[in-house]
Amino acid sequence: MKSQFENPVCDECRSRLGNVFCSLSTAQINEMDTEKNCSIYKKGQIIFNEGNKPAGVYCINKGKIKIYQTGEEGKEQILRLAKEGDVLGYRALISGEIYSGTAAVMEDATVCFIPKRTFFEFLHTNSDLSTKMMQLLSHDLREAESRLTGLAQKPVRERMAEALIMLNEFYGIDNDGAINASISREDIANIVGTATETTIRILSDFKSEKLIELAGKKIKINNHKGLIRTAHIFD
Amino acid sequence: MKSQFENPVCDECRSRLGNVFCSLSTAQINEMDTEKNCSIYKKGQIIFNEGNKPAGVYCINKGKIKIYQTGEEGKEQILRLAKEGDVLGYRALISGEIYSGTAAVMEDATVCFIPKRTFFEFLHTNSDLSTKMMQLLSHDLREAESRLTGLAQKPVRERMAEALIMLNEFYGIDNDGAINASISREDIANIVGTATETTIRILSDFKSEKLIELAGKKIKINNHKGLIRTAHIFD
DNA sequence: ATTTATTTATGACTAAAATCATTGTTTAAT
DNA sequence: ATTAAACAATGATTTTAGTCATAAATAAAT
Numbered sequence: 001m002k003s004q005f006e007n008p009v010c011d012e013c014r015s016r017l018g019n020v021f022c023s024l025s026t027a028q029i030n031e032m033d034t035e036k037n038c039s040i041y042k043k044g045q046i047i048f049n050e051g052n053k054p055a056g057v058y059c060i061n062k063g064k065i066k067i068y069q070t071g072e073e074g075k076e077q078i079l080r081l082a083k084e085g086d087v088l089g090y091r092a093l094i095s096g097e098i099y100s101g102t103a104a105v106m107e108d109a110t111v112c113f114i115p116k117r118t119f120f121e122f123l124h125t126n127s128d129l130s131t132k133m134m135q136l137l138s139h140d141l142r143e144a145e146s147r148l149t150g151l152a153q154k155p156v157r158e159r160m161a162e163a164l165i166m167l168n169e170f171y172g173i174d175n176d177g178a179i180n181a182s183i184s185r186e187d188i189a190n191i192v193g194t195a196t197e198t199t200i201r202i203l204s205d206f207k208s209e210k211l212i213e214l215a216g217k218k219i220k221i222n223n224h225k226g227l228i229r230t231a232h233i234f235d
Numbered sequence: 236m237k238s239q240f241e242n243p244v245c246d247e248c249r250s251r252l253g254n255v256f257c258s259l260s261t262a263q264i265n266e267m268d269t270e271k272n273c274s275i276y277k278k279g280q281i282i283f284n285e286g287n288k289p290a291g292v293y294c295i296n297k298g299k300i301k302i303y304q305t306g307e308e309g310k311e312q313i314l315r316l317a318k319e320g321d322v323l324g325y326r327a328l329i330s331g332e333i334y335s336g337t338a339a340v341m342e343d344a345t346v347c348f349i350p351k352r353t354f355f356e357f358l359h360t361n362s363d364l365s366t367k368m369m370q371l372l373s374h375d376l377r378e379a380e381s382r383l384t385g386l387a388q389k390p391v392r393e394r395m396a397e398a399l400i401m402l403n404e405f406y407g408i409d410n411d412g413a414i415n416a417s418i419s420r421e422d423i424a425n426i427v428g429t430a431t432e433t434t435i436r437i438l439s440d441f442k443s444e445k446l447i448e449l450a451g452k453k454i455k456i457n458n459h460k461g462l463i464r465t466a467h468i469f470d
Numbered sequence: 471a472t473t474t475a476t477t478t479a480t481g482a483c484t485a486a487a488a489t490c491a492t493t494g495t496t497t498a499a500t
Numbered sequence: 501a502t503t504a505a506a507c508a509a510t511g512a513t514t515t516t517a518g519t520c521a522t523a524a525a526t527a528a529a530t
Contacts, residue, residue, distance in 0.1 A: 069380065069381070069384040071384055071385075071387075071388035071389070072388065072389070072467060073388075075388055077383065077384040077387045077388060079380045079383065079384070090373075091373045091376055091377065092373075092377075094369050094370060094373045095370050095373035095374050095377065096370070097373075097377065100377050100380060100381065101380070124362060127359060127362075127365075130362075130365050130366075130369065131365075133369055134329050134365065134368055134369055134372060135329060135330050135331070137369060137372035137373060137376060138325075138326045138327075138329045138330035138332075138372055139330050140376050141326055141372060141375050141376045141379060142326065142327075142330065142332065142335050144376060144379035144380050144383055145304065145314045145335065145336070145379050146304070146335065147383055148312065148314065148379055148382055148383050148386060148428075149304040149306055149312040149314070150306075151383060151386045151387055151428070152306075152312045152386055152428030152429075153306035153307065153308075153310055153312060153428075154306070154307070155486075155487090156486080156487070184506095184507070184508090185507075185508065185509095186507080193383075193386070193387030193388075194387075194487075194488090195487070195488055195489075196507090196508085197487095197488080197489080197490095197508095197509085197510085198486095198487060198488075200507095200508060200509060200510085201487095201509085201510080204509075204510090216495095216496070216497095216508090217496095217507095232307060390516075390517090391516080391517070419476095419477070419478095420477075420478065420479095421477080429517075429518085430517075430518055430519075431477090431478090432478095432479085432480090432517095432518080432519080432520095433516095433517060433518070435477095435478060435479060435480085436479085436480085436517095439479075439480090451477095451478090451525095451526070451527095452477090452526095
């Protein structure tokens with residue numbers, strides 16, 4: 001399932017400076033280094049599963065991960081995406097509930113597990129961390145609620161344009177100017193909340209309209225302003 | 236807009252014992268009493284508006300409130316409902332953003348405003364409050380994400396059944412066994428994420444199927460198990 | 471009490487997106 | 501290199517839910 005290897009060192013982790021753990025004390029960083037348990041996950045592997053009890057949080061050192069909920073007929077709804085520097089699994093841990101979603105690896109990942117005990121100790125002794133956690137949760141909540149409204153009110157085409165803009169921002173671009181990720185049409189469908197065929201059709205439309213370029217799983221945004229107009233984002 | 240009157244006393248507020256402020260110290264309760272500013276709002280009035288900058292949080296002493304986002308063509312998407320004991324406006328305040336939703340009164344309300352300064356002081360000095368705030372945000376997030384998945388995957392009929400069960404739990408029942416609230420079909424539509432006409436039709440269907448009884452704005456759940464089956468809730 | 475406005479109800483029609491079916495293409499496995 | 505499996509593309513059809521229109525019923529206002 002997961003292979004042991006030489007753990008990344010928190011003190012040297014550049015991602016950490018951009019996440020909730022950026023203000024840990026030297027002592028706390030050392031403790032995290034001692035207590036954490038890092039693993040390599042291959043594409044397709046599950047980090048945690050809907051319904052399971054959380055035992056800590058996961059800090060992503062490398063890789064691309066999706067968090068999704070599984071609906072009635074096994075269809076995934078992707079709730080969030082995560083990449084290096086992102087922390088996972090805090091929602092369920094903090095609220096003392098079971099995981100409400102599953103975290104699966106989209107591109108090979110190195111993930112550090114920080115045990116519950118350690119995380120809560122930090123949370124109780126470092127008020128900056130708890131402030132940052134509240135801000136993170138607040139941000140996630142805003143995001144989820146906005147998507148909820150979009151899903152209820154916007155047509156698929158607009159949500160698709162929005163999703164492409166989001167993916168472009170989230171993953172950044174590679175040397176060719178394409179979105180720096182290989183995402184299947186099915187995953188895109190599960191982000192947007194539509195059928196895979198509909199996703200394929202709309203992407204083809206966008207291509208015909210010269211808004212994007214397609215090359216296999218690679219998507220390049222050609223006309224950013226046009227996409228924004230298509231998405232009807234005015235804020 | 237809002238009329239001044241004799242403020243409710245926090246120390247005597249029974250609702251407070253069930254919300255995030257339940258563990259404030261006596262000194263903090265007294266401070267809250269001094270600093271807070273309570274108002275009476277009539278049905279239809281706005282407590283805060285999407286896009287405005289938060290200046291504190293609102294604690295509902297009495298009344299029914301909806302928080303919604305306004306979409307492109309002015310259609311409301313109701314994100315959350317609130318009643319006595321609920322706290323409002325914390326998400327935007329904590330994340331330092333503008334309000335992402337509007338809070339409007341559905342039934343005449345008494346609402347206490349707690350200034351930002353006071354709230355943050357409590358948050359920084361009372362670790363139990365910050366824990367509870369994190370739990371509240373986590374819970375809200377779970378709720379929002381589950382609704383997101385439902386909206387993407389469940390047909391209107393199922394979501395409607397689910398909404399009725401939620402409303403029944405949230406507002407409780409009156410002497411006649413009906414949901415203890417008068418909600419317009421339009422508001423129900425804006426909770427479920429559908430058109431008002433569709434809401435009316437599905438409620439009529441539920442009535443024909445003896446799942447509910449309708450009398451004007453009053454809705455009584457007749458067959459709870461049947462509704463749960465209709466909603467396809469298995470957890 | 472009567473008028474006006476709002477809300478609820480119902481029918482007819484349209485549009486959007488899902489589903490089903492099939493073929494082509496890429497990617498992975500042997 | 502060849503086969504198998506997974507993924508992408510496209511067409512045809514169906515289903516779902518939205519929109520428009522109009523009438524009945526409630527609720528609010530004068």
